Amino acid sequence: xxxxxxxxxxxxxxxxxxxxxxxxxxxxxxxxxxxxxxxxxxxxxxxxxxxxxxxxxxxxxxxxxxxxxxxxxxxxxxxxxxxxxxxxxxxxxxxxxxxxxxxxxxxxxxxxxxxxxxxxxxxxxxxxxxxxxxxxxxxxxxxxxxxxxxxxxxxxxxxxxxxxxxxxxxxxxxxxxxxxxxxxxxxxxxxxxxxxxxxxxxxxxxxxxxxxxxxxxxxxxxxxxxxxxxxxxxxxxxxxxxxxxxxxxxxxxxxxxxxxxxxxxxxxxxxxxxxxxxxxxxxxxxxxxxxxxxxxxxx
Numbered sequence: 153x154x155x156x157x158x159x160x161x162x163x164x165x166x167x168x169x170x171x172x173x174x175x176x177x178x179x180x181x182x183x184x185x186x187x188x189x190x191x192x193x194x195x196x197x198x199x200x201x202x203x204x205x206x207x208x209x210x211x212x213x214x215x216x217x218x219x220x221x222x223x224x225x226x227x228x229x230x231x232x233x234x235x236x237x238x239x240x241x242x243x244x245x246x247x248x249x250x251x252x253x254x255x256x257x258x259x260x261x262x263x264x265x266x267x268x269x270x271x272x273x274x275x276x277x278x279x280x281x282x283x284x285x286x287x288x289x290x291x292x293x294x295x296x297x298x299x300x301x302x303x304x305x306x307x308x309x310x311x312x313x314x315x316x317x318x319x320x321x322x323x324x325x326x327x328x329x330x331x332x333x334x335x336x337x338x339x340x341x342x343x344x345x346x347x348x349x350x351x352x353x354x355x356x357x358x359x360x361x362x363x364x365x366x367x368x369x370x371x372x373x374x375x376x377x378x379x380x381x382x383x384x385x386x387x388x389x390x391x392x393x394x395x396x397x398x399x400x401x402x403x404x405x406x407x408x409x410x411x412x413x414x415x416x417x418x419x420x421x422x423x424x425x426x427x428x429x430x431x432x433x434x435x436x437x438x439x440x441x442x443x444x445x446x447x448x449x450x451x
Contacts, residue, residue, distance in 0.1 A: 165237035166201050168194035171273035172244050174210070174220060174253060178281075180290040185212035187290075190223050191280075193272045194236065195243075198333040198342035198444075203272055204236050220256035228260070243267040243377075247394060266394035267377040271343060271446050278450075307389050307399040313372040316362035316430070319401065321388075321411050326422055327351030329444070336438035339370040339430075341378070343444040348422060356414040357381070357427035357445075358388070358400065361434060370430040370441025380447040381426050383412040390428075419447050 171193045176186040187209060194204040206227045210219055228238055244253045245268045254264045285291055330351075332342050358381060362369050376392040381400075383389070386408040388400040403411065418425055424447035430440040 166204075166235050167237045168197065168200075168203065168239065169241040169243060170194055170204075170239040171270035172242055172253065173246065173270075173273055173277065174244075174249050175246060176212075178285055178292045179288050180292065181212070182290070183212075188212055188215050190220065190227075191273065191276065192227050193270075193276055194231075194239070195269075196272055196344050198330075198344055204231050204234060205276065206230060217252050217255040217259075220252060221259045224256060224260055224262070238262070241265050243270050243273075245270050245273075245394060250394075265377065268379045268391075268394060269341065269377050271448065274448055274450050305395055305397050307384075307387065307397040310390070310398045310400060311372070314360075314369060314376070314398075316360040316366070316369055318361045320359050320361075320434075321356065321407070321414075322359050323354035323356050323414065324427065325351065326353040326355055326425070329355055329425075329427070332442060332444070335442065337442045338367060338439065339374045339441040340439075341374065341443040343425075343446065345425065345444075346423060350421070353418070353422045354414065355422060355425050355427060356411065356418055357429065358390075359434070360428070360430045361432065362430070363432050366430050366432045366436075366440035370439075373428065373430060373441055374443070378428055378443050378445055380424070380445045381415060381428070382447070383408050383415065415447065424448055 172191070174190045175188070177189050179187040181187050188211070190208045190210060192206040196203040208223050208226065210223070239262065242257055242262045243265050244250060245266070247266070250264070250266055257264045326345065326348060330345050360369065376396065376398070379391045381388065381390055386403050386405055388403055388408070388411065390398040390400050392398060415426065426445040426447060427443060428445065429442045432440065
């Protein structure tokens, strides 16, 4: 039963952003054309209801913003029937479809964000590639789709607005991070954490500090849509948005190697989980910002 707001006596709607992929699939239909499909997943919270999922096939000859806008209208109606409020943001990671998606979404008043923080959608696509598409008639073996960033941009120094007073590489035990939804956090991007045998796995991350601007810094960082931390050479990079790459800092060889090992261990043992936090000082008990990131094989 849906919870009721005691003040208005109306059902409390579930809220979440949406992640969208509108693209062809590795299946040839009987008419000789590739299958096109719209997939939508709500962004799951660290602790919350199961995500909303919606799918619809599109005839190849009708791939346009009109069909997509109508399909989004259907998805919004079905989400409402299931107790979901309209999404605040609709994240889309394919640059080739961005213009069409924005045009269709604008007709419905939906904000589209170019972002690879579509972890739930990537996992769903991987499931479908393994469990659904190979069983379909007309399936073509091979990768589901090219990676979202086939050509890597040169890293750009972090904007002044994101540079704090200090930073440090740190780690948090996975078991401790499970409780993040209970921490005092102003800006956040938390994710569900799956089941792992070792709750003591060290989750690597970046801590940023700013005594006077931590709140503003956290707001700016969230707007970048942080995706994952990577080491290239002796540089620590933050990948964000659709294809942005930000230079966090240069590191000495020993620190770069140690951080690279920690990031790789998390990818092998904890689903690529990472984090970025923003605090006024290292001793501060609350977070101006805290984001969970994931390094997935699709990147």
